[in-house]
Amino acid sequence: MLTDLFNALGVSQRAYALRVTLDPSVVSRFLRGQRVATKDFVDRLIREVGAKRGAPLTEEARARVEEQRLEALKATDVGLFELARLRLDMERSQRTVERLARREEALHDLLAKREAEVSSVRGELDRLRLDWTEDTLAADRRELELRATAEEHASARETLLAEIARLRAELAATAASKAEAEKRCRDLADQVLTMEEELAELHAPASVGEDVPIAALVERLQEFVAAGDTHAVGRELVEVARSRPVKEIHKVLFWLAEAGEGSRAALLLRDVVQLRTWEVVLEVGDVECAPHRARSSSPLRSAFFEAVARFRSVPELADAHQRWSGAFLETAIRDDLVPQLVATPSSRSRPHRSRLEETVLVKVIAADRPWSDALELIGLLQERHEPIGLSLSVAVRLCPPERTVPILAELARPVSLDRADDVDQVGERLADLMVQGPERQFTEALLALPVAERARLLDRMATVSAPVLLTFLNRLYVSGQAALLADALIGRVRAVGRSGELRRLAADARFLSGPLGQGIGAL
Incomplete structure (x- = not known):
């Protein structure tokens, strides 16, 4: 086998002996086969052959060569055979040791990694246990809160059920009234059609229109009034409202006022508001709201504002309030009329009292329109930085709570009031106004609010001045239905840190007895 390997090199024995630094006779x-080759010689020959061929011998071929060398040693020299076998075993053992050392090092690394993971998992477990403990405590607290809320809701539920029964009865009565009103409406529509036909026959083309001078028209109206011909008077006034210039409209209004026909003058203004363009309506309003008239009350101006508030769009209403109402409010504030006017809502003898009511915003809140229109108007006026507090104060005192309480609740939204003065007016002054209306109506309007809006209103009330807040709380406690709301407001007062302030004021005002005293005691 060695000869076959050597022949693969293609060199002479003498040349190879020189290469491996051995005597040629040894090679x-x-x-x-006269002498067993050493392991170094065999290993080098195997490397030389692998280099010559360009590919090393396989492990199987190397193993066969080594086995044959050991067999040769065994046959020739048992001692050398045992020595070679021991060396081979030693090399194998060394390789095993090296492999096991590498394995040991890898296991050490893996053990360190696992121990780090165990430490991390243990820390995470400790954190989870702590979180679980905190969550358990929070859940216990939440359970107590929910039980308290459930008890509160159970009481509120009884109140709501009673309210639902009342509303159902009212709904049935309203449905009956609606059916009756619809029948009456149909009858009136038939009468209107009949009257329109009669008026069409009586209406002569030469009797109306701009061709008739205003003086002649007024004389004709005087004749119709004297004769008691109401149909003719109504026909002529409709044509005046429909087609006459603003100056002539005011001449007719002046004549009607002088003749004691105030109701017909109010109808004429209403027809102008409904039939004419907004530009014409503005001209009419400018005359009625002229500066020399601003400090006196006018039934016609009030009727005109009512018609505008009822029939015109919200953007037009914003223009009207800014154009006609702002000037008077500024005058009233400058002349210090506001305190005496607002302080005595029931008085009608004070000067200019009804003039305060003749603002567009007041008329819109009082009109038979969705209260969302009033909120939209308030929003437009706030965008234009137009003061609204005084008008709102008057409206709250004049209008029923079911109209004003929803508006106040909506204004309690944080985003509804951008200016500090409006916040003060709505949160402070209107809170004072709310506690002065009819008790039953106010309580019903407050309880009729959706839960979220009622909560916003209570949040706003918790920030008003202490005297107003104390009066408001007393009002809620006096009404049995609203006592739960008073308790909720007490909780909000405690949350904003006003407990001490309210207790001191209650003690000074001797309010520490009765339901209010119990509520104050809970602070």
Whole structure:
């Protein structure tokens, strides 16, 4: 086998002996089998052959060569055979040791990694246990809160059920009234059609229109009034409202006022508001709201504002309030009329009292329109930085709570009031106004609010001045239905840190007895 390997090199034995620094005779004896070749010689020959061929011998071929060398040693020299076998075993053992050392090092690394993971998991477990403990405590607290809320809702539920029964009865009565009103409406529509036909026959083309001078028209109206011909008077006034210039409209209004026909003058203004363009309506309003009239009350101006508030769009109403109402309010504030006017809502003898009511915003809140229109108007006026507090104060005192309480609740939204003065007016002054209306109506309007809006209103009330807040709380406690709302407001007062302030004021005002005293005691 060694000869076959050597022949693959293609060199002479002498040349190879020189390469491996051995005597040529030693190389010859190795190849002829006269002497067992050393392991170094065999290993080098195997490397030389692998280099010559360009590919090393396989492990199987190397193992066969080594086995044959060991067999040769065993046959020739048992001692050398045992020594070689021991060396081979030693090399194998060394390789095993090295492999096991590498394995040991890898296991050490893996053990350190696992121990780090165990430490991390233990820390995470500790954190989870702590979180679980905190969550358990929070859940216990939440359970107590929910039980308290459930008890509160159970009481509120009884109140709501009673309210639902009342509303159902009212709904049935309203449905009956609606059916009756619809029948009456149909009858009136038939009468209107009949009257329109009669008026069409009586209406002569030459009797109306701009061709008739205003003086002649007024004389004709005087004749119709004297004769008691109401149909003719109504026909002529409709044509005046429909087609006459603003100056002539005011001449007719002046004549009607002088003749004691105030109701017909109010109808004429209403027809102008409904039939004419907004530009014409503005001209009419400018005359009625002229500066020399601003400080006196006018039934016609009030009727005109009522018609505008009822029939015109919200953007037009914003223009009207800014154009006609702002000037008077500024005058009233400058002349210090506001305190005496607002302080005595029931008085009608004070000067200019009804003039305060003749603002567009007041008329819109009082009109038979959705209260969302009033809120939209308030929003437009706030965008234009137009003061609204005084008008709102008057409206709250004049209008029923079911109209004003929803508006106040909506204004309690944080985003509804951008200016500090409006916040003060709505949160402070209107709170004072709310506690002065009819008790039953106010309580019903407050309880009729959706829960979220009622909560916003209570949040706003918790920030008003202490005297107003104390009066408001007393009002809620006096009404049995609203006592739960008073308790909720007490909780909000405690949350904003006003408990001490309210207790001191209650003690000074001797309010520490009765339901209010119990509520104050809970602070």
